[in-house]
Amino acid sequence: MIPVSKPYIGEEEKKAVLEVLDSGMLVQGPRVAALEAEFARVHQVKHAVATSSGTTALHVALLAHGIGAGDEVITVAFTFIATVNCILYAGARPVFIDVEPDTFNIDASQIEAAITPRTKAILLVHLYGQPADMTAIMAIAEKHGLAVIEDACQAVAATHQGKAVGSFGTGMFSLYATKNVMTGEGGMLTTNDDALADSARLLRAHGMRRRYYHEMLGYNYRLSDLHAAIGIEQMKRLAGFTAARQANAAYLNAHLTSVITPVTRPGNGHVWHQYTVRLPGRDRDAAVKQLADNGVGTGVFYPVPAHQQDYLHEVAAGVSLPVTEQLSKEVFSLPVHPALTQAELEKIVFEVNRL
Numbered sequence: 039m040i041p042v043s044k045p046y047i048g049e050e051e052k053k054a055v056l057e058v059l060d061s062g063m064l065v066q067g068p069r070v071a072a073l074e075a076e077f078a079r080v081h082q083v084k085h086a087v088a089t090s091s092g093t094t095a096l097h098v099a100l101l102a103h104g105i106g107a108g109d110e111v112i113t114v115a116f117t118f119i120a121t122v123n124c125i126l127y128a129g130a131r132p133v134f135i136d137v138e139p140d141t142f143n144i145d146a147s148q149i150e151a152a153i154t155p156r157t158k159a160i161l162l163v164h165l166y167g168q169p170a171d172m173t174a175i176m177a178i179a180e181k182h183g184l185a186v187i188e189d190a191c192q193a194v195a196a197t198h199q200g201k202a203v204g205s206f207g208t209g210m211f212s213l214y215a216t217k218n219v220m221t222g223e224g225g226m227l228t229t230n231d232d233a234l235a236d237s238a239r240l241l242r243a244h245g246m247r248r249r250y251y252h253e254m255l256g257y258n259y260r261l262s263d264l265h266a267a268i269g270i271e272q273m274k275r276l277a278g279f280t281a282a283r284q285a286n287a288a289y290l291n292a293h294l295t296s297v298i299t300p301v302t303r304p305g306n307g308h309v310w311h312q313y314t315v316r317l318p319g320r321d322r323d324a325a326v327k328q329l330a331d332n333g334v335g336t337g338v339f340y341p342v343p344a345h346q347q348d349y350l351h352e353v354a355a356g357v358s359l360p361v362t363e364q365l366s367k368e369v370f371s372l373p374v375h376p377a378l379t380q381a382e383l384e385k386i387v388f389e390v391n392r393l
């Protein structure tokens with residue numbers, strides 16, 4: 039089976055972890071700081087703050103922006119559930135809007151109609167590795183005085199008009215095992231705002247600047263040096279990983295004929311966390327099964343959008359998102375990861391074109 043994702047773990051990653059074990063400095067050592075510095079450099083920001091996961095980075099981002107009870111956050115339902123859960127952790131209310139059918143990203147033309155006096159932030163997702171329309175979103179946010187939080191968990195080093203994701207507003211990234219660069223579990227928050235970075239560092243570690251003096255209610259959301267050591271090696275591979283994903287996506291775009299292939303907006307540097315196609319008017323689940331039976335792994339991201347999850351029925355009462363609902367029935371993702379061989383790409387094309 040050609041897997042839909044495959045973490046790359048080389049000898050350097052293994053050696054780096056053993057070095058940390060030998061050093062005895064397992065937490066708050068030099069690796070976390072080094073990974074933060076590299077992440078900040080790649081994303082053209084002043085500060086990167088490492089956390090234990092993408093989810094905890096987002097929770098910290100919302101709290102650092104002062105978002106809490108009574109506030110509304112405009113977001114999408116076509117995402118991994120963490121995007122929405124973090125709004126609920128902060129005590130705020132998610133206000134869902136629809137996505138664009140061709141890029142799968144937030145439909146910026148629907149944002150203004152969703153703004154109320156309670157709106158504090160726009161929380162967008164750079165889904166599958168393609169930046170959302172940051173030009174339009176930043177203009178709307180500025181006009182209405184809203185914070186912008188970028189869920190860039192799938193979009194490490196992606197760019198919009200030459201500018202890195204995570205550098206427009208407050209960014210957050212995941213370093214989970216299947217993401218484009220990974221530490222097993224891990225996350226990162228990015229910002230150019232000194233005060234916000236300071237709050238994020240306090241929130242991450244029990245509100246503690248001076249040992250055992252606590253300035254605020256904080257959490258233990260720290261990343262360990264064992265994880266950071268893996269991340270440092272992965273960041274050295276990032277440019278190569280991204281180029282391989284882009285070449286694989288270009289091959290699939292050029293050769294697939296039986297499905298609707300993904301659209302990249304001009305000006306976007308897409309990093310292809312997922313290569314996601316649509317099969318309208320057909321039984322998606324039967325197609326996915328046929329591919330699996332023939333050795334091609336796929337993923338469905340996401341079969342049930344957030345507003346249709348049972349446990350959110352009160353939060354999402356009366357919400358209707360026609361494009362999101364349609365996409366959740368039609369999409370599936372094909373392997374695009376850097377380890378694919380030419381023979382595997384050809385097999386994927388052959389199997390998909392005879393669906």
Ligand SMILES: *Cc1c(COP(=O)(O)O)cnc(C)c1O
Pocket residue numbers: 091092093094117118120121163189191192211212213214223224225
């Ligand atoms: C992976 C992911 C997250 C959560 O990241 P974790 O590191 O698993 O907590 C959030 N949002 C999106 C869009 C993701 O893909």
